[in-house]
Amino acid sequence: MFSRITAEGAIWADGTPEAVDALVLATGYRLAFPYxxxxxxxxxxxxxxxxxxxxxxxxxxxxxxxxxxxxxxSKTLRGVGRDAGYVLGRLSPRR
Structure with missing residues (x-):
């Protein structure tokens, strides 16, 4: 898991930075985003x-x-796939 995000990407727990094109967080049943x-x-x-x-x-x-x-x-197995597809489509660099 990453420890924080930056304008360029993510910083991993060991301090290593990594450039990312997009970040999608699957939230589960609790909204908790301390990072x-x-x-x-x-x-x-x-x-x-x-x-x-x-x-x-x-x-x-x-x-x-x-x-x-x-x-x-949206918060169910039936709807999360549609929402994830929508999000990925919007964040795709091909767009």
Whole structure:
């Protein structure tokens, strides 16, 4: 797991930086992103700032699996795949 993100990519726990084109976080059942604190990706309560799973304040950052992310089923196995596909399509460098 990475320890923080930067404008260029991610910093791994051992301090090694790695450039990344996009970062998608599969949130699971709890919204907890301590590694995004101070990045501008979260509101004051620690919730992601996003529109449809695409971060509104951090380029190339996406989320998947959040309740009502794009639909009623977003937080379920039935809906997360559609949302993940949407996010990946929006973050794809081919776009």
């Amino acid at each position: 995004l604190t101070g990045s501008g990706a979260l509101d004051p309560d620690g919730r992601p700032l996003h529109r449809g799973g695409i971060a509104t304040a951090v380029p190339r950052l996406g989320f998947a699996g959040m309740e009502f992310q794009r639909s009623f089923s």
